Amino acid sequence: MKTRLAAITALTAVLVSAFFALPAAAANSTVVNTPVVTVTVYPGSAYDTATVTGDVNSSPGGTLSYTFFTGSGCTNSGSDAGTVPVSDGTALSSTTEGSLAPGSYSFDATYLGDGVNDASLPVCESFTIGQATPTVSITNLPTSGSYGGSFQPTFTTNGDGTAFSVTSTSPTVCSVDNTAPITVNYIGLGSCDLTANVAAGTNYGAASDPQAPFTIGQATPTVSITNLPTRGSYGGSFQPTFTTNGDGTAFSVTSNTPGVCTSSGLLVTYVGVGVCSLNAQVADGLNYVAGSGAAQTFTVGRATPPTPTITNIPSPANEFFGFTAIVNRSGDGATSVTSNTPGVCRVGSNGLTVTFVGFGTCSLTPNVSQGTNYQAISGSPQTFLVEEASHGYWLVGSDGGIFSFGTAGFHGSMGGTPLQRPVVGITPTSTGNGYWLVASDGGLFSFGDSAYYGSLPGLGFHPAGSRLPQSLNAPIVGMVPTVTGQGYFMVASDGGVFAFGDAQFEGSCPGIGGCAGAAVAVMPDRTGMGYWLVTNEGAVYAFGDASFYGAPPSSSVHVVDAVATPDGHGYWLLYANGVVSPFGDAGTFGNPAGYVNGFNPATAIFRTADGQGYWVAAARGDVFTYGDAPYLGGMSAAGLNGQIIAGYGF
Numbered sequence: 001m002k003t004r005l006a007a008i009t010a011l012t013a014v015l016v017s018a019f020f021a022l023p024a025a026a027a028n029s030t031v032v033n034t035p036v037v038t039v040t041v042y043p044g045s046a047y048d049t050a051t052v053t054g055d056v057n058s059s060p061g062g063t064l065s066y067t068f069f070t071g072s073g074c075t076n077s078g079s080d081a082g083t084v085p086v087s088d089g090t091a092l093s094s095t096t097e098g099s100l101a102p103g104s105y106s107f108d109a110t111y112l113g114d115g116v117n118d119a120s121l122p123v124c125e126s127f128t129i130g131q132a133t134p135t136v137s138i139t140n141l142p143t144s145g146s147y148g149g150s151f152q153p154t155f156t157t158n159g160d161g162t163a164f165s166v167t168s169t170s171p172t173v174c175s176v177d178n179t180a181p182i183t184v185n186y187i188g189l190g191s192c193d194l195t196a197n198v199a200a201g202t203n204y205g206a207a208s209d210p211q212a213p214f215t216i217g218q219a220t221p222t223v224s225i226t227n228l229p230t231r232g233s234y235g236g237s238f239q240p241t242f243t244t245n246g247d248g249t250a251f252s253v254t255s256n257t258p259g260v261c262t263s264s265g266l267l268v269t270y271v272g273v274g275v276c277s278l279n280a281q282v283a284d285g286l287n288y289v290a291g292s293g294a295a296q297t298f299t300v301g302r303a304t305p306p307t308p309t310i311t312n313i314p315s316p317a318n319e320f321f322g323f324t325a326i327v328n329r330s331g332d333g334a335t336s337v338t339s340n341t342p343g344v345c346r347v348g349s350n351g352l353t354v355t356f357v358g359f360g361t362c363s364l365t366p367n368v369s370q371g372t373n374y375q376a377i378s379g380s381p382q383t384f385l386v387e388e389a390s391h392g393y394w395l396v397g398s399d400g401g402i403f404s405f406g407t408a409g410f411h412g413s414m415g416g417t418p419l420q421r422p423v424v425g426i427t428p429t430s431t432g433n434g435y436w437l438v439a440s441d442g443g444l445f446s447f448g449d450s451a452y453y454g455s456l457p458g459l460g461f462h463p464a465g466s467r468l469p470q471s472l473n474a475p476i477v478g479m480v481p482t483v484t485g486q487g488y489f490m491v492a493s494d495g496g497v498f499a500f501g502d503a504q505f506e507g508s509c510p511g512i513g514g515c516a517g518a519a520v521a522v523m524p525d526r527t528g529m530g531y532w533l534v535t536n537e538g539a540v541y542a543f544g545d546a547s548f549y550g551a552p553p554s555s556s557v558h559v560v561d562a563v564a565t566p567d568g569h570g571y572w573l574l575y576a577n578g579v580v581s582p583f584g585d586a587g588t589f590g591n592p593a594g595y596v597n598g599f600n601p602a603t604a605i606f607r608t609a610d611g612q613g614y615w616v617a618a619a620r621g622d623v624f625t626y627g628d629a630p631y632l633g634g635m636s637a638a639g640l641n642g643q644i645i646a647g648y649g650f
Helices: none
Strands: 030-039 044-053 063-070 079-087 097-100 103-111 123-129 136-138 144-146 155-157 164-168 174-177 183-186 190-192 194-198 207-210 214-217 223-225 231-233 242-244 251-255 261-264 267-270 274-282 296-301 322-324 335-339 345-347 353-356 360-368 382-387 392-397 402-406 423-428 434-439 444-448 476-481 487-492 497-501 519-524 530-535 540-544 559-564 570-575 580-584 602-607 613-618 623-627 644-649
Touching (some): 044 079, 044 103, 044 123, 097 103, 136 194, 136 207, 155 194, 261 274, 267 274, 353 360, 423 644, 519 559, 530 559, 559 602, 613 644
Parallel strands (some): 144 214, 231 296, 602 644
Antiparallel strands (some): 044 097, 136 155, 164 194, 194 207, 223 242, 261 267, 335 360, 392 644, 423 434, 434 444, 530 540, 602 613
C-alpha cells in the first residue's frame, strides 16, 4: 500500500509565495515543490527544488522535470528548467533563472516515476521579484550659497527612475520649486538641508537620500547712484540718490578722483576739471553684507565765470599817460583788455598796460582767458574820455621838495620834513596822478595814486656807511617803475638792483663781477622784462631782454643821468657838462653845453611823451628845452633848500 505525504513549502523571508490547488497526483507518489529565490529584487534570480515521497517500502528514484514560467500559477507558456535525477526521494535543483525583472514567476515540478513509484502530475509554486532600491544624489550640490541666490539641481541615480524632486528640511533657509526646472532658492541665512528624491521606475523603486548640508550666508549687494549727472561744471555739486538690491539702508559715496570731485557726507562737489569717478556704497544689512558699486563716471567741465569789468578806469585820463588795467574776475584765467579805439589808447604786449596815444573816447573790453577751471569770457566795452595833453614836468630837490610845472599835478612832497638821507629820484605813476620819491637809504615816499610795495629800511637795511649791521654796500641813486606800475626797481651806486612788487630781477653789477664806475641810473625797457644800468663812466649794461645800443667813449666828465626812448630801442646819456649823447633810435635835439658848469652842473634829463624832445635840468633849478619840449618854468631864482637832482616830464 502506498502512502501520500503532505506537501511542505519553504520560501525565504522576503518572498511572498502563492500556493495554488494542484491536480491529484498518482496514488503512490507525492511531489513537494520548493522554489528558492536567491535574489529577491531586481535583477532577481531563483531556482526550484523538489522532493518525492512514494511507497513506504521504497525510496523514490528516477527523474524529475522542472518548468519555469513568467507569471504566477504556471499558466503561461513555460520554459524547460531542467530534468534531474531523484535519489532517495530528493531531486537535484533546477537551472537558475537570473536577471529577473520585478514581477511574478512560478516553477512546476513533475515526477517522472522510477518503475516502483508512479509518475506525478505537475506541482506549481509561485514567487515574486521586487523592485530594487536605488541610490540618488544631487551632483551639483553647492558647498555654500548667498542669500537671494539659487541653483537648479542635477541628479544621478543607479536606478531607472526618471522623475526627480528635492525636499527642503530647512524651509526658512532654502525653499524648493519642483516645477521644471527644479530650483532651490536661498531665502534665509543658515544651514540648507536638502533631500534628493527619485520616483519609482521599472526595475527600481522610489528612493530619498539626505544630502550634505551647506551654509547660506549674506549676499553681496549691487548698489549704484541713480541720479548721476551726464555732465557737471567746476564749482557745482549734486547730492546722490541710490538704488540697491540689498537690505542695507545706510548709503555713502567715495570719490576716486579727489582732484576733480570730492565727497563730504552725501554731497559731491566739483573741485576740478576732468572725469569725476564715484563709487556708491551701502552698509551691512540683515541678509546682505556691505557693498560697493562699480565706478560711475561723468565729465566735469570748465565753469562760465561772471562777466569781467575793468575796476580802475582813470579819471582824469590824460594823453601821453596811461594805466595798468585791473580786471575784476572770478575765474582763474589770465586777464587782459582789448582796445577798440587804437588811435586813442593802445594795449601793451602784457595785455594790461594801456597807453593813451591820442585824445578822445577810449573804449576797452575786459577779457579773461580760459583757465584751468573756467572758460574764457569777455565783458562789455567800457568807455572813458582821454583829455588832450598839454606838457608838464616835475623837478625834485635833494630835500624832497617837489616843483610842478605846466599840467604836472602837485600831489605832495617831503620838503620841510627832516630826512635820514637825501632824496635822489622821482618816478611818476603811469597815470600821472601820483609819484614816488626815493632816498639814498632806499626809503620810499608815495604820493597821489602811487602804491607802496616796500622799501629797503622796511626790509631791515641800514644806510650805507652807517656801520650798523645789515647796512647797504652803497647808497641808492635812483628808481624806476615797472611797465605795469605795480612795482619798481631801486639801483645803488655799486650797481646793485633791488626789486619790489612785480618787478622782476634780471641781474646786477655785483652779479657779473662789478661794473666800470658808479651806477647813476636804471632804465626799464619797453617789455618790463629787462633794464639798463648806466655808470658815471658812461658804461651801459643790459640785463634781461634789454638790448645794448652802444655807449660813449671814456671821458673825464662824468655821466650824471640817462633816459630811454618811448619804444625802448634807444637812450640818451647826460654828462655833468650838459652834453647829451644819443644811442639807438634816440634823436639828436641839442644840449646846454656851455650853459652849465662846475657850480651849476647838469643833473637830470627827462623826455617828452612822444620822445621827440627832452628837458635838461641843472642843480640850481635851471631847465633847458630841446626838440618839442616846451619851457614851462624853472627854479633857478628860487633859492632852493636842496639842489635839483631829478626830473620827469611829458
